[in-house]
Amino acid sequence: MKHTTEPFNLLVIDDETALRRTLRTALESMDHKVTEAANSAQALEAVRRQRFDLAFLDLKLGTEKGLDLLPELLRSAGDLHVVIVTAFAGFDSAVEAMRKGAFDYLPKPFTPNQIRMVLDRSALVRGLRNRVAALEERVGGPDPATELETQEPAMQRVLDAAFQVAPTDATVLLRGESGTGKNVLARALHARSKRSKRPFVTVHCPSLSAELLESDLFGHTRGAFTGAVQDKTGKVDAADGGTLFLDEVGDLPPVLQPKLLRLVQDREYERVGEPIVRRADVRIVAATNRPLEAEVAAGRFREDLFYRLNVIDLTVPSLRSRRKDLLSIARGLLAFFNRQSGKSVTGFTAEAEAVMNAYSWPGNVRELRNAVERGVIMTAGPEIGVEHLPGQLTTAPAPRMEIGGHVTLEDLEAEHIRRVIASAPSLDEAAQVLGIDPSTLWRKRKRSNPPKGNP
Numbered sequence: 001m002k003h004t005t006e007p008f009n010l011l012v013i014d015d016e017t018a019l020r021r022t023l024r025t026a027l028e029s030m031d032h033k034v035t036e037a038a039n040s041a042q043a044l045e046a047v048r049r050q051r052f053d054l055a056f057l058d059l060k061l062g063t064e065k066g067l068d069l070l071p072e073l074l075r076s077a078g079d080l081h082v083v084i085v086t087a088f089a090g091f092d093s094a095v096e097a098m099r100k101g102a103f104d105y106l107p108k109p110f111t112p113n114q115i116r117m118v119l120d121r122s123a124l125v126r127g128l129r130n131r132v133a134a135l136e137e138r139v140g141g142p143d144p145a146t147e148l149e150t151q152e153p154a155m156q157r158v159l160d161a162a163f164q165v166a167p168t169d170a171t172v173l174l175r176g177e178s179g180t181g182k183n184v185l186a187r188a189l190h191a192r193s194k195r196s197k198r199p200f201v202t203v204h205c206p207s208l209s210a211e212l213l214e215s216d217l218f219g220h221t222r223g224a225f226t227g228a229v230q231d232k233t234g235k236v237d238a239a240d241g242g243t244l245f246l247d248e249v250g251d252l253p254p255v256l257q258p259k260l261l262r263l264v265q266d267r268e269y270e271r272v273g274e275p276i277v278r279r280a281d282v283r284i285v286a287a288t289n290r291p292l293e294a295e296v297a298a299g300r301f302r303e304d305l306f307y308r309l310n311v312i313d314l315t316v317p318s319l320r321s322r323r324k325d326l327l328s329i330a331r332g333l334l335a336f337f338n339r340q341s342g343k344s345v346t347g348f349t350a351e352a353e354a355v356m357n358a359y360s361w362p363g364n365v366r367e368l369r370n371a372v373e374r375g376v377i378m379t380a381g382p383e384i385g386v387e388h389l390p391g392q393l394t395t396a397p398a399p400r401m402e403i404g405g406h407v408t409l410e411d412l413e414a415e416h417i418r419r420v421i422a423s424a425p426s427l428d429e430a431a432q433v434l435g436i437d438p439s440t441l442w443r444k445r446k447r448s449n450p451p452k453g454n455p
């Protein structure tokens with residue numbers, strides 16, 4: 001008998017050994033993984049140690065009552081589906097169990113077909129829940145169909161490496177300037193992994209205070225801190241079986257770094273206010289737009305955590321170093337904004353294309369996306385002209401400076417210094433990245449007279 005859905009991780013809770021074995025045999029013949037528990041204590045211990053998709057719970061557990069265990073099970077494992085099993089198929093106990101949060105009810109004796117129907121329904125509900133979570137993730141803004149094809153060898157190497165590690169569970173660190181598409185690549189990695197049917201969950205490390213971020217990541221129990229009025233599961237739990245994406249991981253507050261290290265290293269964590277060790281089955285992908293080495297050198301990022309995250313590191317190239325891809329990405333974005341606005345703009349004028357090609361795109365693909373969106377809105381004709389593009393494309397033409405290009409060492413150094421300063425949080429840190437002391441940096445800046453607006 002084969003299962004019709006993905007293999008489940010199942011828990012069978014019954015005090016009678018013979019009944020556990022019968023159910024186990026039936027479930028294993030459908031290729032599911034089964035763990036047994038003979039009483040409440042064993043069941044609770046099991047759900048704390050690992051994640052189960054579904055538990056079969058007998059209403060009669062020797063001297064204990066399955067109905068008393070049900071709320072505790074659900075409290076310990078937020079999204080567990082609990083199916084009540086009983087020989088006393090009283091309507092009242094079924095109603096009571098469903099009221100307390102059971103997923104379904106199986107009266108004994110049941111057939112393999114009835115088991116299969118319950119599992120199919122559970123898979124359907126879980127699949128819908130994952131889809132809702134994925135859609136909620138996108139509510140922040142509709143996403144264009146991202147084009148991962150590239151004409152640039154450097155980008156192709158990144159994509160090749162990314163797709164090679166995608167099916168493994170290796171931790172990946174994505175580096176690259178802001179807006180280069182690290183988020184997009186993280187999703188593509190997940191989509192090509194064996195976890196693709198499980199959730200992809202993003203944690204924005206800089207967006208919350210340390211206290212809220214800890215609860216966002218790991219969850220909390222009621223009363224763990226002011227405002228924690230009820231138990232809450234965290235994103236590690238929500239990502240179980242899937243991928244946890246830690247965006248801007250360099251901004252993770254120091255107090256949380258040992259906790260993240262434990263998660264990355266041992267896949268263990270605790271909810272805030274609950275000293276119970278939980279196990280997480282997540283693949284970790286982290287992203288940073290700052291050189292983490294500088295954060296480590298400045299004592300703001302733990303070195304051991306850095307090494308744990310930096311197992312496979314991939315640097316997404318800036319848009320200015322992907323010139324050959326620029327117009328094809330722009331055309332893909334144009335098609336997207338046409339659909340969104342109901343317009344039918346056919347392309348860019350030759351002059352607009354020349355301006356786009358010459359511009360340095362410090363905000364990378366995000367800036368290009370905004371420029372194309374603006375162009376589609378502003379043009380009344382069939383094409384986007386220079387006048388429809390944002391002003392900075394023409395007023396601040398940055399020099400095109402490529403290593404190995406026709407550029408003096410002095411100009412190259414000045415441009416490198418300008419960019420490091422622009423991405424570092426302070427001049428001291430920029431000096432550290434550059435490997436010079438702050439006074440030398442100050443002198444060099446003065447000499448090269450960088451544009452105003454930099455820190």
Ligand SMILES: Nc1ncnc2c1ncn2[C@@H]1O[C@H](COP(=O)(O)OP(=O)(O)OP(=O)(O)O)[C@@H](O)[C@H]1O
Pocket residue numbers: 143144145146147148176177178179180181182183184185247287288289329332333365366369
């Ligand atoms: N290849 C692409 N095709 C179309 N759009 C893209 C592509 N790559 C990135 N984008 C778009 O560019 C924007 C920025 O991408 P993304 O958020 O992945 O960058 P990021 O490197 O993670 O940025 P940050 O470091 O600021 O978080 C998004 O709106 C994304 O949809």
